[in-house]
Amino acid sequence: MGEKASELYCNATFRMCMDNFQSSRAFRIGSKYAFFKWRFESTFANKVVLALGFACLTGLLAQVRFYLPYTPVPVTGQIFAVLLSGVVLGKWYGGLSQSLYAGLGAAGIPWFNGLKGGMDILSGVTGGYIIGFIAASLIIGWFTDKYVRSRSFTGLFSLMLLGIAVIYLFGVIQLSIVLGVNAQRAFELGALPFISVDLYKALIIATIATALSPRTAYGSEIDTIK
The missing domain is CATH 1.20.5 (Single alpha-helices involved in coiled-coils or other helix-helix interfaces)
Structure with a gap:
């Protein structure tokens, strides 16, 4: 019993x-x-507030930085906010968050790395990466808004790598122009030193994004039935 x-x-x-x-x-x-x-x-006002919040987060993470001895470009924590903004806010407002970060920083708000602001930063050696933030967030947001399958870990990891590649592209082009060096040298200074650490960042960000993202349709997705 x-x-x-x-x-x-x-x-x-x-x-x-x-x-x-x-x-x-x-x-x-x-x-x-x-x-x-x-x-x-949500309303336009709420979405703008969310975008401004991610702009502030990008500025905060810009202060988490260190320099390598052979490149003028610092390693920062901004990429976490940049890539997640596309996932969380979608293409337009993710892109808006990084546009606010770039625009308000250029206007003088000291939230670029090293607590600096102004057009001289945006037109300097790191300015191309900041412009790349906008493009990366837009691209990631476009995919995650449209395709539920892109919200799997594999899909998100691939998007993180794509976003990083886009940031590199803009950063290396401007670095080449500002320093007056050829594309190969600009790549050696502005991308190559960061590839290994950015792979780890992409893994971490993809893991966070997977945990945050719903696997069901909530808006204008085209690859599933709501």
């Missing part, structure tokens, strides 16, 4: 744990869907 009661107790406990797990999982999935659905349908 004691063994039977113990078995019933264990079965009941297991079912309760599984029910709690399923409820918790459903809540997490529902919460992610609810936020993205709210963001998609």
